Amino acid sequence: MKKLLVLTLIVSAFGSAQAVTLFDNGAAVAGVPPISVIRTGGTLFGAGAQGALAPPNIVADNFSVGGPGWTVESLSFFGYQSFAASAFTFTNAIWSVVSGDVNTGALVASGTTAVTNGGLQGYRVTATTLTNTDRAIFRLDANVSDFNLAAGSYWLRWSLTGSLASGPWQPPLANGVVGNATQSTNASLGSFVAILDGSEGVELPFLISGSVVPEPSTYALMLAGGLAVAAVVRRHRQG
Numbered sequence: 001m002k003k004l005l006v007l008t009l010i011v012s013a014f015g016s017a018q019a020v021t022l023f024d025n026g027a028a029v030a031g032v033p034p035i036s037v038i039r040t041g042g043t044l045f046g047a048g049a050q051g052a053l054a055p056p057n058i059v060a061d062n063f064s065v066g067g068p069g070w071t072v073e074s075l076s077f078f079g080y081q082s083f084a085a086s087a088f089t090f091t092n093a094i095w096s097v098v099s100g101d102v103n104t105g106a107l108v109a110s111g112t113t114a115v116t117n118g119g120l121q122g123y124r125v126t127a128t129t130l131t132n133t134d135r136a137i138f139r140l141d142a143n144v145s146d147f148n149l150a151a152g153s154y155w156l157r158w159s160l161t162g163s164l165a166s167g168p169w170q171p172p173l174a175n176g177v178v179g180n181a182t183q184s185t186n187a188s189l190g191s192f193v194a195i196l197d198g199s200e201g202v203e204l205p206f207l208i209s210g211s212v213v214p215e216p217s218t219y220a221l222m223l224a225g226g227l228a229v230a231a232v233v234r235r236h237r238q239g
Contacts, residue, residue, distance in 0.1 A: 018211070019073050019074070019209050019210055019211060020209065020210075020211065020212075021207055021208070021209050022070050022072070022208045022209060022210055022211075022212070023063050023207065023208040024207050025061060025063065025173070025203060025204065025205055025206050025207070026173040026174075026177060026203055026205055027173060027174045027205065028078040028121050028122070028137055028139070028171060028173070028174060028205035029121045029122030029123075029137060029174050030174040030175055031174075033122065034121060034122030034123075035122050035123050035124075035125050035130060035174070036122060036123070036124045036125070036137060036171050036172075036173075036174040036175070037125055037126065037127055037130070037174070037175055037176070038124075038125070038126050038127065038176075038197070039175065039176025039197065039198075040127070040176070041198045041199075042176065042197035042198045043197065043198070044172065044195075044196075044197035044198075044202070045124055045135060045169065045171070046079075046080060046124060046135070046167070046169030046170050046171045046172075047059050047169065047170045047172075047181075047183050047195050047202075047204075048167075048169065048170070048183070048185065048186075049079060049158065049159045049160045049167070049168050049169065049170040050159060050160070050161075050167065050168060050186075051092065051093075051094045051159030051160050051161045051168075052161050053186045054186075055184075055186055056094065056159045056186065057159060057183065057184070057185050057186050058094075058157050058158065058159045058183065058184040058192075059157070059158060059159070059170045059181060059182070059183050059195070059204060060102050060155050060156060060157040060158070060181065060182045060183070060184070060192055061155070061156060061179070061180075061181045061182075061203060061204045061206065062102070062153065062154065062155045062156075062180065063153075063154055063155075063156060063208065064152070064153050064154070065149045065150065065151050065152055065153075065154065066151055067151060067212060067213075068151070068212065068213040068214065069148060069149055069150045069151055069212075069213040070148065070149045070208070070210055070211070070212060070213060071146055071147070071148050071210045071211045071212075071213060072097075072109070072144065072146065072147050072148070072149060072208055072209070072210040073143070073144065073146050073209055073210040073211070074141060074142060074143050074144060074208075074209045074210065075093065075095060075113075075141075075142045075144055075156070075158075075206065075207070075208060075209075076118060076139055076140065076141050076142070076206060076207035076208075076209070077093055077115070077139075077140045077142070077158060077160065077170075077205075077206055078121060078137055078138070078139055078140065078170075078171065078204075078205045078206070079137065079138065079140060079160050079162075079167070079168045079169060079170055079171070080124055080135045080136055080137045080138065080167060080168070080169050080171060081162045081163075081164040081166055081167040081168055081169070082134055082135055082164075082166035082167060082169065083134055083164070083166060084136055084164055085136075086120060086133060086136040087136075088117040088120075088138055089162045089163045089164050090115050090117075090138065090140050090160060090161070090162045090163075090168065091114065091115065091161045091162055091163060092112055092113065092114055092115060092160070092161045093112070093113050093115050093140060093142045093158055093159075093160055093161075094111075094112045094158065094159045094160075094161070095110060095111060095112075095113065095142070095144075095156065095157065095158040095159075096108075096109065096110035096111075096156075096157045096158075097109045097110070097147075097149070097154055097155070097156055097157075098154065098155050098157065099152055099153065099154050100152075100153065100154075101155075102155040102157065102182055102192045103191065103192050105154075105155060108147070108149065108154065109144075109147040111144055111145065113142040113143065113144050114142070115140040115141060115142050115160075116140075116141045116142075116143075117138065117139075117140075117141075118138065118139030118140060118141040119138065119139050120136055120137070120138055121137045121138060121139055122136075122137055123135055123136055123137060124137055124169075124171045135169070135171075137171055140160065146210070148213065155182075156206060156208070157184075157192075158206075170204060171204075171205070172195070172197065172202035172203060172204060172205075173202065173203045173204065173205055174205075176197075176202075177202070177203045178200045178201060178202070178203070179201050179202055179203030179204075180194065180201050180203075181194070181195045181201060181202050181203055181204045182194055182195060183195045
């Protein structure tokens with residue numbers, strides 16, 4: 001019986017990997033106290049990510065998967081609704097993952113997922129209003145149905161819903177990191193174009209969590225270990 005318990009534990013250990021952060025696209029806020037400052041020459045507080053519009057405003061940013069691939073278990077977004085008095089007012093994330101091109105890539109996974117409060121991160125401000133608290137940035141955690149991603153290049157596209165009239169708005173990465181994030185607006189009818197702050201693009205904060213798909217060698221090790229324990233069990237019974 002003890003040998004069978006050991007075998008069960010071995011299989012369980014290999015088959016139920018702990019969820020970890022697989023991809024972090026950068027900080028939503030920085031410094032002490034934590035804030036997100038509009039960069040020099042910019043004017044963008046946040047890009048529209050209003051999922052309740054028809055059609056919605058959708059934002060997107062890219063990421064890459066390496067190695068044997070990922071099993072995605074949760075997504076985390078960062079947003080604000082103006083004048084929320086630092087209260088969590090978000091309800092859902094409408095998201096999709098496409099491979100290749102943000103506009104024409106093949107759909108890999110999608111969903112509308114209720115979000116939970118991952119915590120107040122800080123505030124979106126200007127260089128001359130560093131203590132303003134009108135735009136409270138929250139982390140929004142979405143526990144999605146598990147899906148697998150093979151090694152390759154992808155875009156995560158999302159919009160948000162909330163209970164207030166203003167927004168939801170998508171802030172860029174803290175302190176003006178330049179990047180290639182895109183947006184499909186209510187007026188552009190599904191065409192994603194670069195989000196610009198001044199003359200340069202931006203990056204958007206998001207997290208992808210789950211587990212790394214085991215290498216084939218790991219499966220072989222698991223099988224070898226299981227067979228070894230099974231052989232011990234057989235010898236014990238025959239003895």
